[in-house]
Amino acid sequence: MNLPKILLVFIVLNATSVKAQIIKTSNSFIVIPLGVKGGLDESNLSAYLVAASSSEQFICLDAGTINTGIQKAVQNKIFIESNAEAIQKKYINSYFISHGHLDHTAGLILNSPNDLAKNIYALPSVIDVLKGSYFTWKSWANFGNEGDKPILNKYSYNYLTPGVEIDIPNSTLKVTPYTLSHVNPYESTAFLVGNKNDYLLYLGDTGADTVEKSSKLKTLWTAVAEKVKSGALKAIFIEVSFDNSMPDKALFGHLTPKLLMQELNTLNQLSAGNLNKVKIIITHMKPCETCEPLIMDQLKIANRLGLSLVYPKQGELMAF
């Protein structure tokens, strides 16, 4: 962050202590990544807490890792409380699941016995996976409100419609889902999160339109282009799973640095060259000994638009 330009404000929310963090008074969102990796490491898989910066009610975008991520945030003194289970109960308002793959759902399922009654929001195809693969009594007790009996009725499924905005109870946030293509015809989801007039966009796993033979990303970019132009869109969380050496046929619905920049060029054109107003948060790098540094190098080289690329860290607070 560019220290001289911003006002230092130590915000202590009602019960959430955003301690020793630098937040502009103009920030609309606070984000706590609970997990940022694209696989393998069970302690650090995709999950992002998002709240209006004036609120302590977080929505959880994907839920690969919950408990271990909260433990990291506790180590970083983000919460006054120290017990991860109590923090999950109190501060997570609801869950938005982009797709049913286990690296985006394991934290929700594993922590369900000790959670409180909450809403799960997802596209119908994603709820079908939660109901049919996880909350089945075979792989896990059915904590949902539909599906295999007995139904424990802890989580309420809310079926989202692409392009239709919903309000989040007990929060000023609103969310609009958009369909993504993740190995066509399998669906994933992007969530456009609004707070008053500001927005951030989170994409679950997605392939590039050229590789997926799809126009899902073009549709999404068209939908948010005006918000890029106006500066209302503050950040885009988007995946880069593999480095450029991965052949198209082995991408399995994921992006590389080259494909990301191809897509972001489209968005930049649709928004009349204003994409450098938006922070690009790189998510879901698939780990190996050399993979993450290589992806970061390739992104730096491919970043001819001069975009602001940000690498989120588990348990470290971000503000937009």
Place this chain on the structure above:
Amino acid sequence: MNLPKILLVFIVLNATSVKAQIIKTSNSFIVIPLGVKGGLDESNLSAYLVAASSSEQFICLDAGTINTGIQKAVQNKIFIESNAEAIQKKYINSYFISHGHLDHTAGLILNSPNDLAKNIYALPSVIDVLKGSYFTWKSWANFGNEGDKPILNKYSYNYLTPGVEIDIPNSTLKVTPYTLSHVNPYESTAFLVGNKNDYLLYLGDTGADTVEKSSKLKTLWTAVAEKVKSGALKAIFIEVSFDNSMPDKALFGHLTPKLLMQELNTLNQLSAGNLNKVKIIITHMKPCETCEPLIMDQLKIANRLGLSLVYPKQGELMAF
């Protein structure tokens, strides 16, 4: 461990460095717990690597957490290599899954893309969960050799028969499965692992016979009683999920300190009072701020047989 009585041997295996660890020359087994908790914390869920002490080929008993557990073992200098993925590929020979619940399977599924072709051993009811709930293309790509197409053929399912011993390829180990009751009629599995004339017994999640209205544990205790008497059974890994205050109807197929001791009393009687020859390794305590110390206190008080109770730690080597 009782230092004065045992011979200090620093064993350096062919490629596995069991560094600065205390192992008797008479030990038959080395065990590396990759995860020991009974839920919530995604970084530390049930998984135990077991090898003949002269070997570097480990079988993995349950697979809740793999990658993070290997990272912990690497921090403890147990392996010469430092890359968790490479260690999983090289040292894990095969997987034995006690039942399909996610806290016993997540590590296997999440790490499957980067693993090598291996065997998965389980009862038919457990393989049905792997095939029907996880390796389905909906929740995860199908890395199995049966089930939803396309079939990626990385893991080969091996259907176990209760009471029938099998040999493990490239190892001197042999394994006999026994059925457990985990919320009757749902099945879980105990694995009796043999190396020459020595044995250790690992139990997946299980309820007490009295609560489950079952005789599965009695059958198991009867099957191993002679090995307890003779001293051939070196260790029993068994769960205690909840403290004594949990009512029977809320146990969901798990044990408390009181119920564990009730079951171990039965085994002690069947083995003519010889159970104090066997180390009892307490697994799967469900974590909360005060739960684990409370369970440990209650076990200490209930331990009127004077058994040797051991609490495994993630990534710390054990020998039997």
